[in-house]
Amino acid sequence: MLTRRDLGLAAGTAALLPLAKPALAQGARGSVVMAQQAQPPSLDAQVTSAQASRNINLHVYETLFARDEAGNPQPDLAEGVDISADGLTYRFGLRDARFHNGKRMTSADVKASLLRYGRVGASAFIMQPVEAIDTPDAKTVVVRLKNPSPGFIAGISSPRAPCAIIPEEETGKEASKIEVIGTGPFRFVEYRPDSHVKLSRFGDYVQNTKYQGMDGFAGRKVANVEDILIRFVPEAGARTAGLQTGEMHILEAIAVPAAQRLRNDRTLVMHEMMPWSFQTLMLNHAMAPMNNPVFRRALQAALDLEEVMAISTDGLYRMLHGWQHPGTTYFAGDVGKPLYNINNKDRARALLRESGYRNEEIIMLGDSSFSNHQATIVTAAEQLKSIGVNVRTVITDWPTAFSQRNQRTGWHMWALMLGIEPYEGPYGVVGFFGGNAPVQHVRDEVIDDCQRRLNTSLAEADRKKAVSDFQARMYDQAIAIKCGDVGIVQATRAQVRDYKPYRIPRMWGITLS
Amino acid sequence: MAGAERRQRPPGALARLLAHPSFRWGLLLFGVVALCGLLAAWLAPYDPLRNNFRTRFQPPSELFWFGTDRFGRDILSRTLFGIQVSLRIGLGVALLTAVIGGAIGAVAGFWARADGPIMRVMDALMAFPAVLLAIALAAALGPSELNVIVALSIAYVPRTARVMRAGVLVVREFPFVEGARAIGASPARVLLRHVLPNAMAPLVVQQTYVFALAVLAEAVLSFLGVGPPPPTPTLGGVIADGRDFIQEAPWISITPGVVIALVVLGLNLMGDGLRDALDPRLRTAIR
Amino acid sequence: MWRYAAGRLLTALPVLLIVSLLSFGIVWIVPGDVAAEMAGPTATADEVERLRERLGLTKPWQEQIVGWYSALAQGDLGESILLRQGVGAAIVERLPVTLSLTFTALAIALVIGTALGVLAAVRAGQAADRAAMGTALIGFSLPDFWLGLVFVYLFAVVLGWLPTGGYVPFTEDPLGWAQAMILPAGTLALSQMGLFARMTRASMLEVLRQDYVRTARAKGMPGWIVVGKHALRNALIPVVTVAGIACGVLLGGAVVIESVFSLPGVGRLIVGAIQRRDYPVIQGGLLMTATIFVLVNLAVDLLYAALDPRIRHGRR
Secondary structure, eight states, X not given: OOOTXXXXXXXXXXXXXXXXXXXXXXXXXXXXXXXXXXXXXXXXXXXXXXXXXXXXHHHHOOOSEEEOTTSOEEESSEEXXXXXXXXXXXXXXXXXXXXXXXOBOOHHHHHHHHHHHHHHOTTGGGGTTXXXXXXXXXTEEEEEESSOXXXXXXXXXXXXXXXXXXXXXXXXXXXXOSOOOOSSSEEEEEXXXXXXXXXXXXXXXXXXXXXXXXXXXXXXXXXXXXEEEEEEOOOHHHHHHHHHHTSOSEESOOOHHHHHHTTTOTTEEEEEEEEEEEEEEEEOTTSTTTTOHHHHHHHHHHOOHHHHHHHHTTTXXXXXXXXXXXXXXXXXXXXXXXXXXXXXXXXXXXXXXXXXXXXXXXXXXXXXXXXXXXXXHHHHHHHHHHTTOOXXXXXXXXXXXXXXXXXXXXXXXXXXXXXXXXXXXXXXXXXXXXXXXXXXXSOOHHHHHHHHHHHHOSSHHHHHHHHHHHHHHHHHTTOEEEEEEEEEEEEEETTEESOOOOSSOOOSSOEEO | OHHXXXXXSOSOHHHHHHHOHHHHHXXXXXXXXXXXXXXXXXHOSSOXXXXXXXXXXXXXXXXXXXXXXXXXXXXXXXXXXXXXXHHHHHHHHHHHHHHHHHHHHHHHHHOHHHHHHHHHHHHHHHHSOHHHHHXXXXXXXXXXXXXXXXXXXXXXXXXXXXXXXXXXXXXXXXXXXXXXXXXXXXXXXXXXXXXXXXXXXXXXXXXXXXXXXXXXXXXXXXHTTOSSOTTSOOHHHHXXXXXXXXXXXXXXXXXXXXXXXXXXXXXXXXXXXXXXXXXXXXXXTOO | OHHHHHHHHHHHHHHHHHHHHHHHHHGGGSOSOHHHHHHOTTOOHHHHHHHHHHHTTTSOHHHHHHHHHHHHHTTOOOBOSSXXXXXXXXXXXXXXXXXXXXXXXXXXXXXXXXXXXXXXXXXXXXXXXXXXXXXXXHHTTSXXXXXXXXXXXXXXXXXXXXXXXXXXXXXXXXXXXXXXXHHHHHHHHHHHHHHHHHHHHHHHXXXXXXXXXXXXXXXXXXXXXXXXXXXXXXXXXXXXXXXXXXXXXXXHHHHHHHHHTTOOOHHHHXXXXXXXXXXXXXXXXXXXXXXXXXXXXXXXXXXXXXXXXXXXXXXX
16 A cells, blocks of 8 residues: 555645745856757647656646656655545645746646646546545645556656646646746746747745755755756757857767767766666567567567667667666566577577568668667668568658557557656556557557556555566567667766756756856 | 751760860769769678677778778768669659650740740749758658659759750740741651750750759758668768767768769769750850 | 839749648648657657647648638738747748848858859969869869768867857847858858859850950950959849849758758758648748748849840740
8 A cells, every 4th residue: 555654755744834935046147058959849748758848847847746866756846645545535735836927836726737637648647547636725635536546646746748737727728838837946938949948047936845955856946047048959969069169068968979088078077877768679569470479589589689789879778678677666677587688590590480481571660860769770670681581671750650650550660769668667668568559559468467457556566566477478478679778978067066967957956167 | 857957966076075174074083983883782891781889980990991880880881882872863863853854844845835834833843942842752752762862853853844945945946946847747746856856955964963963962861861761871871870970980971971072073074064065055054 | 124023923923822732732741740749759659649639630631721721811821839939930030040041151152152253264264263163163062061060070169169050149249140150151152152153254254255345455454443343243144143043042051051050040940840740830931931932033033124124025
């Protein structure tokens, strides 16, 4: 059973603190420039799971719960939560917070935001178990569920497509049509497409006094810089050059060879993060011969995943079989490991023969929008060619590749990097392969059962078993192929003080010297 | 009568062409690069598609004269095979636009009634920047060498049609054309037998430039990710492979860029020579 | 003159109509849609399908084409799905960038191109001629985006003289604007510079053979005055007329140069919209650039007709 204590909460929920004076960020000054490749597809935090949006939105919006440094849910806009013994009633006390339009946040805003998330939210399914939301008073929200759903707090605390709390007046608006108003430490100033987004320190920000310092996306957020400029620079070389010349202070990601070259540059600091994401190869079980597990096992045996990883990450990788990150609650140990990175061409050829493969064309789908996707597909295709698989690589732009892979035909294998999902925990990862529309297009009953057990079991041990069974099935049936863990390097200029790398570059807590 | 006017063309056009210094240099330049491309299978020291993660980002050395890319593939081999692809695309576009644009232009120039509507459509197509139109079409058609040829051909057809039309407009007023009409030759026969052969020269010159433009445009499309799909070695594609590493591994992008410049320079020089040799009046009219 | 202008304007109208049809139609053959972009790379099929419905992407095309033309009639290009602004506003916001880039490039190309052309014509057949024409030829044989990459590396990183990219509005900081423009405009100018040099040389040679020039020379007028005052003025007329076409070529070239130098211009707007399937922006952006091209050429034609009466009569 999930209780408050499991969530690491201490304080009671009903205590109404007087509106804490914003601890004046003494001498907040300076303008920090961060550069990223892509532009945000939306500044409506609820509707998009794009990293380019997240980098901006998580400075502007906040959520009831947010993930801490280790990825566990902690109260952010909520004071805490009381969960009933049957796991059906969640009572959230709300802390003081103020929206960027000056309005105080109340339970009505929270209720309306949660309901909107169920309508337009990218991960709207997290609201599925919700039966009703009540607001007994301005500082309390009670969520009643239809069935026990231990992943509920994980869901509403996820930064993937954040369940952001916005003013009630905005919640009636369609996806992407809202005014950009949140409760975060920075407020939205302007968006110049193809150029930049500008954020400014929110003077009336109410800090979360429960915490001493910053902690993941939760904690105490102190804005020490006056303005943030997030610039969109499509060329990686230009971003690196901008960092070197001082035009930019922070890079969301720097190319690995550039990071290696600049490692000893005293004016710069490289922040390596490992693991950042998974590199995977998704398989379409609806297309022959991929519907044959023996054929899939042949591919599993054939691939030299180390080569795939070394090339697609430019050298920053870790060979690891787990479908969860090691050191986290749901890491399943050595399950499936013997079937990971087999790299045995003879065994692969034997399996290929056994599968009755008759030289059918295998379409390998990649996209040019993410260079690691493209590199993964290209490398894997060359390897499969060498054991006699008739491959054709199809590299398109992202929307074409995406619409293609949502079809049951026209593709066999597709490269996808999963970053935020494994960070979130098991729900998103298992969800990819389970449910009505699994990525492999053919439902697998064992995985569906694992997903059901994960989503409804109140005991953590049962849920861990479900994830472990999921991982076993992934390897045994070669449902999809995990290539390895991908690292990332964030880069800052040395004058950016107290920068702590995380899933997004966080602009609170830092100072410019 | 056709024979009579054919004699008007000075004999030995080829000899005159070869005597033209621009053409000679252009042919030499283009010829050497094209030959390297044609013989890629023999000249290339490595398989242009073979990955090797142990040789990633190697600078130029004895083993890899022009270095390697992020896949550990040999840049020299990829560039040599890339020449093949670029030349196929350039030639394909030049031929396709010559046939389609030539036909459109001939019809527009010959039949005054068709002229207005046809040229308005051509004007409309030409109003879009060619590169932009090609990007949109290439994205729409999907990535393949053939689709790149089709997209670029649609983008460049109006130019060819205009040149052909201008030529036909001039030639159809010539006395021998009037003569053919007077003796009752059908319009189609007049167009095909008398007008077209004499209106060809400007087209030939123009297509040399279209060839060059297509080689440059392939590079742009590949750079923007809508060229022939990776891992196909194309000159533009190799530049694109190196774009993220221009400081760390400049050799990746530099080599194919220089080769493109050589091909295009050669073609432009040849075009200049052709223009002077075939039709001196064109000196200022096109390009 | 007025009759010529009216006739010329009349031919522009059907062109604009076809342009608008093509602009509308092109998105219907592009696979995929904006929901894939908005939902994010790891969105599931379910998530995207829901978003498509919410965004109204499931409407039939007949309904959409009626909407497009009725909005157009009111001068409305529609709303961008991703940019939080109207398509018209998005284009107007970027026009200064693209026009800065295009016209700076045009100016550089004209000045250097004609100078090279004049030099070559005056020294026809000599080493200076060959050097100038060789430079011109190399200018339009180089892939410009590639040169852009090399220039960023050389001038911004190695030498540190100029910024790596980005745009500074002229009204805010003229010096910063100039610094931001010099590399992209210089890169873009190269190909048209070569063209202008060749045009100038050819027409200059023709003019230099004319009687009045020879007379002026015979009268003992200094060479540079003959060239500067009599010959150049006449030689430039055909050069000016290609400036209209050059404008179109430069607008096209700006597309990729804007990406290389991170300039928020119209070209990058449209390419980005194509890549992300922001249909209203693709349609409106293509329509606007094509219309600008048609109008510029209309203006150039009228200017030419005003300069040279022979044009007004007879078929183009």
